[in-house]
Amino acid sequence: MPPAVLEKALTYSAPYWEFRPNKRSHHLNHTFGFYTLCLEAYLEQKQGSTPEPWLVEAVTSRLRSVLAGGSEPECQGGLGGWSHGAFAWSLGYIRNTPAVWDALSAEEQGKANLLMQALAVAASFTLDDDNDYRTLLDGCRNYGKRWNPNHVEGYVAAGMAAAWYFGVDDLNDRLVNFDFDTFVEQLREAGFTNIVGSWTHTPATRQALMHGGVYKGEDAAAKYGKGAGVHGNTFTYLGLSLDQDWEIYKKLASRMYSHTARTEIPVTNKEGLYTHILTKGDDGHFLISPYDGRYGMCYEFETTNAVKNDSPFRSSLSYVYEGWMNNMATAAAVRARGHWNPEGKEGRELMGAIYVGSEDFLYKAKYGYWGFANGEAKIVTLADLTDKPRGWPFVLAWWESMIKPVVTPAGSALEE
Template structure:
């Protein structure tokens, strides 16, 4: 079928399919159950990363619960009401600065729009609770109207733009994770209050009286934002009068709120405006990143416009192709559209709606296909972690965020297919330790005809990077071997490594393995693989089994700052900066002088030179009198990591195996 016929068919579907908001289907029960199990989302500027929330990863559960309740699924009611009241708790409400955090605030503001149009839930809220919701919605409307208004003084002057708290990490024309949050914040505010009321709120906005109202109603996060200029007069935050002038007679690229569908269409065309492809550089990627892992040959709709922008975009470091960022455009866009539908502002016969159905069907099909096949992103000049169902499905809420399309919007728009359960998880997830059971060829690509990289002997160990992908009648897996080789191997030639071969931290539990006591100078090497960036996880040496930080003398750590560091006496330091990436296996080598209570350490990323992290660092202060080291300890305070391929080399002695761990000799 030609693209023209597809468009005409979709137009016909949309023209005759006119479900009302009351008939909006709900997510699958499995999705609702996953949303109920998800953590409650909170907001506060104290959360790291600039998102002002703990829900940057798992966000979306609140929307799934609200849509489920709207559709009559009462199993969602209890958790939904709990989330609503949690959000209304002082200090947990959105910060409403009108910038980068707005994308994540949609998990609250969109929830409020849907709940307001769900009498069974709305009628259970007290008058005080409804007043607090009104104030939160007014704050986010005003803040996002200010940062996106044609009359914004920074926009008019084409200079650095600032949020209400002086934050400069924003621009109304940046990538969809900004636009969908900021401009979508205006649309959800309009959907909540109604067009006429929203216009009146902006036209009559009085900053001083609103700040006083926020303070009187104990909304400290929003009060801090809206009072920022008064509390910090030298900051770049806009004054109250500047905000008032910018939001009065609000327009976005010449469109007032009366033309809200044109504003929505501008978002749609930007977020879903690229042609479907398998990755950067015609699917070749950059250094193996910025591309789909498998299934490029069967990628649906290749070359058709509708792919999410962040699969083919750019940032300050050049080209960008990222599932993570694409997903951050997908989530708020789903909620922005749901808000318009539930509030009665969606006209399925409009050219905007017809275009939206066509573009989103292309883009969302592409998004979830790439999640199933695996996608290695490229952003900010470097590779990102592999994204697939085993690695990201749980932490990113794939179950409920996908169901909002498959089970809610897709049938609402009359598209065929409906719910498509996620594929069965592969036998091995990213990072899983494996052991070669039959000598095998290691190839550059998943093909029997691909160039030979090396040979893996029976008994060799490695870590799964991605897979499986089928080609030439073989199920291929990409493996990083402990000898440094990387390539694709036949899935029939390996099995899962025994648990005694590695140490995998989880749940803040200490892991310990005894080694032969070392009293002189010795070298130990091992691999470390972080589960994510910005975790807090380490592997180190101690005198005895460790159960507290003070018991570990020499430590190499994946730090919360996103770099690798080591302990030097009373603090963590790094001789050289080495940012680490999720899912990448790093080789660590430590040379330790027990008598001097000092050590040095290098960390080697795959395919790169060793980086010195510690150079004659002192043992941890609490271990300044240690006389021997006889234990390997691993611990993760945030996140998790895997330690493997441990080799102990004493002074002038051959490699010896730590008790319970298998040593892998390197060539």
Template structure:
């Protein structure tokens, strides 16, 4: 996928202001929050992912009820297909076929029980969040909204109100009596107990995002009036009369008084010093939706120190690489991707509505943007090359390619400037290095305990024995402007002189290339140019390298001659040099008289 330049997102307020002047029980009369102008300043999806969205945008939601984990990755991908078509239109592509496909399938979700979500407020919201965001985009894009009948627009508004009611019901931290709720007391509208809003982002990002989308349709300033006057029995009557059968069936499984007790008392609890969610009141939400998102959800998604990528050791790695679940340790790429996927959907929505750039909490905005940069840089290699997971008491190996919605997630992350273009990757899990060019006695070791994560499962790595002289293992990728990421571990130094380990860039042949290495003979990190088989040290600095420790090496090989060498991240490289002799060449590994092990090479654009 081509990475395009991140456009500046800009917004203009319109002169129009929506004022709630009628009962929220009359959905067709509630005005839209018509506040922003739209245009090509919004990022458009790539043509590749747009084509995929067009072909996949059939929105068939399968509803699961009591005591089940509802939804599926297929449903999420369909919802993200609709979202992709909507953001493509908003970015200025009004191609009739794309618009018609979007409108047709959204109409199906509003008019057909075979394609209708249930809005129960639990795990299903991981699929339905992007659907609700799509409704919010349509609602605030006049010519898209005009493609729907008055009755269909009323159903959209009812969907939004259902998301608000369900979200408030399961997320409110205090019950009707002002008693702090336990996780076990949080049950969805359809009775599913799998609710853990105080826990992990794969849930909280989706549920709060659904609440946000509902609020942006109803109108942020109208949310309190709706929740305070909410009557579950009356709302179910509205759902039934409007033909939203699946939502009605979900809501009908919880007693009226139970729902009313939680939803109607949020403001009372706020006033009594028992705030709505994670220490924040609903009034905080009205005042600044971004800040409410940041304080209750966003900052809890990126809570760990990065172990890979551009900023190793910096705060921002995703929480679900280092959290717990009912079975103990959770360290899961799959759950992380869910959480980050919903996180960037929320960022897009909040920014679309002007509340990201428009917040007065600029310090918090900078903080979450920095955390996201760290978190996405950290997850890229794990996602592309694979990761040993533990969750729900089980071990499993996972790559991004196992998540069928990943292309849409990847596209939005690219457009937000959070991912780099992946040019090459190899994790050696096929137990060979076919396609690489080897000099020296390289081999595959299949019994190496994995280097990343909390498990001790075994990984395939490529290694060189300590007795081998200068050896290179050169990948098939060749370019002029790229970054090489490679974790490496030295298990033993050989007895001969000239003990080195490192990464190669701009490899022309076995006599001409650049290498960024650690030279154990004299304890130096070095940037070295091989020319005609002879070495020229361009830069060096002292460094201590410990046996048995995994080091994250990163080498920048620029088209401008820039050579930057990082070890375990850092804001600045350990070494930097400039040399323009080799304009293009391959990436690879390098070692001599060292039992060196390498894994998970990733090559990206700069």
């Protein structure tokens, strides 16, 4: 990671969360900064160097703050994955960086295991192929496992990271033998009040985790969904074992970067309205993305709303970022582990799509974007991403340092 980005990460204290029913707490600068430090330590050790003492201390001190309890991830699935996915990858880096892992006490390692398992339970409940619950572990119904990437990718990451952390066989053993009452008692003893509050907020959660079936009973099937639960059930995602990093990431990326790029898109049911870049060129017309007409534009630049209104159309720079930040955290982890494997024509096409989609997004962010979501215009400028606590400098560094060098199609970069 660039030195300036590491310095920026050090300005933020440990990541933290707070449980509030039907709400998601995110402090993305803290979480993404922590991820960046953990990634750096992992890469240094993997490349044959022992991480510097200051880096080991920075990672372990922040992790100890989370392990103290009361500020840990709520582990409920869905939009919580914005920060929980990156944190799960951070735990994976730590577990596989001996200089950091060995600096923790046996008690701290045990609490880290408990926390990672809780993240995996939430991922299994909300995403496993045998589950189709339309609720999170706190009972919130703002979720569907086929919804847009920002709802899904964070907890796919949690499942993948847990399989790396424990090993996929050990992880599945932990899920098959999961016992709600025993595990919640362990969480209480560890002081993990956010998870306990989340998992016990709605009594139906215990029944669903342990026995599957319909959440809140048969008469609620249409609203809450049903599944096999977690106890007794191994975890697969889209037919894949969770240790198939590259195959899972390919599916995520194929969805994320899935449109032919367009800058000016007519707004459905709104005659005369169209999306556009806010900045005008020398000719007095709004700028057009230089990637128009090329395949790979991000999913959320041309999709629909979950909320019904007089126009179902959605094209949103901020929604794109919320998916892209999760995608970049997973992409960087897959590459850091040495599992990046874009073989053949399909792989080359995917690399081109990732490049086009990411650079098209960054161009629109640089010059501002007039979008449309939930029935109204949504104007987003670069300042909305950079000046708010959304982890922008860290995500940009993951793209520029880890992913862009391996996806730029030969000869396709724009002339400067």
